[in-house]
Each structure stands twice: as structure tokens, then as C-alpha cells.
Amino acid sequence: xxxxxALLPELDHELAVTRKLLERVPEDxxxxxxxxxxxxxxxxxxxxxNLPRWGQLTLEQPGLDLADQTxxxxxxxxxxxxxxxxxxxxxxxxxxxGRTDAELMAxxxxxxxxxxxxxxxxxxxxxxxxxxxxxxxxxxxxxxxxLLDVPLPSIYGPSADEKPF
Numbered sequence: 001x002x003x004x005x006a007l008l009p010e011l012d013h014e015l016a017v018t019r020k021l022l023e024r025v026p027e028d029x030x031x032x033x034x035x036x037x038x039x040x041x042x043x044x045x046x047x048x049x050n051l052p053r054w055g056q057l058t059l060e061q062p063g064l065d066l067a068d069q070t071x072x073x074x075x076x077x078x079x080x081x082x083x084x085x086x087x088x089x090x091x092x093x094x095x096x097x098g099r100t101d102a103e104l105m106a107x108x109x110x111x112x113x114x115x116x117x118x119x120x121x122x123x124x125x126x127x128x129x130x131x132x133x134x135x136x137x138x139x140x141x142x143x144x145x146x147l148l149d150v151p152l153p154s155i156y157g158p159s160a161d162e163k164p165f
Contacts, residue, residue: 002101007123011131012093018134019089021152021153022141024151025045026150032144040074041148042075042076044144045074046073046084049084049085051130055092055130055131056091058130063109063110066111067112092130105122108120108121110125
């Protein structure tokens with residue numbers, strides 16, 4: 001089995017679960033923060049909606065310098081967030097399909113102002129810097145939603161709000 005064939009089912013599952021959470025974001029609470037140092041709900045949703053595009057960047061470039069990146073605009077509507085997320089997910093998945101193991105084992109470097117933070121094979125970057133990063137922020141989103149008393153969907157099994165049977 002190729003690395004791509006191993007990554008695609010995981011990616012598809014995590015994207016679908018993330019979308020279910022984004023579908024529940026209350027539009028009237030985008031400015032809300034659980035703490036002064038936290039992202040606002042709108043900032044968190046914007047970041048989550050853009051994260052899959054980092055998969056495309058990883059596959060199509062030898063690295064990324066964070067100094068060249070800008071923060072995504074805060075999203076103020078659920079529809080806008082879902083459209084951005086769906087497009088971001090689509091381009092990531094399309095960039096991954098058909099990649100060879102050799103392409104996925106090519107080195108990729110994350111930099112800050114030209115200084116290397118890490119270099120790893122692209123496959124490892126996709127799992128850690130993209131997919132696991134998405135899961136991390138999705139976990140934050142689930143806590144935000146719980147604190148806002150929004151019912152949570154099943155993620156890896158039944159939630160307290162949705163029982164599968």
C-alpha cells in the first residue's frame with residue numbers, strides 16, 4: 001500500500017468530522033473568547049477553515065516561511081466558513097491523490113524569518129503539521145462549542161449529545 005493510500009482514509013475521516021463541528025458554529029458568537037489570551041470563536045473557525053490548504057502547500061512546495069503568512073480574515077457566517085473549509089479540503093485532497101511515496105518522503109522545511117524550525121519528510125508534515133494540527137484546533141472548537149452550550153456531534157464515538165443508536 002502506498003503512503004497516499006494510507007493517508008487518504010484518515011484525511012477523509014478527519015475532514016468530515018471537522019466539517020460536522022463547523023456546521024454547528026453559532027454565528028452570533030464569533031467574537032466570543034473563553035479567555036483573554038484565546039482566539040475568538042471567529043478567529044479559531046477561520047484558522048480551522050484554512051488549515052487543510054496547508055496540506056496543498058506542503059505537497060507543492062519545499063517549505064514554508066511563517067513570516068510570509070498572514071492571518072486569515074475572521075469569518076462571520078457559518079456558510080462562509082463551510083465554503084472556505086470545503087475548498088481548502090478539496091485542494092488538499094486533490095493535491096494528495098496520485099502522489100508517489102518518493103514525493104511524500106521528500107524533505108519539507110518550516111521556517112521563521114529564514115531560520116529553519118524543522119525539516120521532515122512531507123508525509124510526516126502532513127500527519128503532524130497539517131492533520132494533527134487540524135485535530136488539535138478541532139478539539140479546541142469542541143470545547144468552545146460545549147462552553148456555548150452547543151450540542152456536539154459524534155467525533156470518534158458517541159458524544160453526550162448524540163447517541164448513535
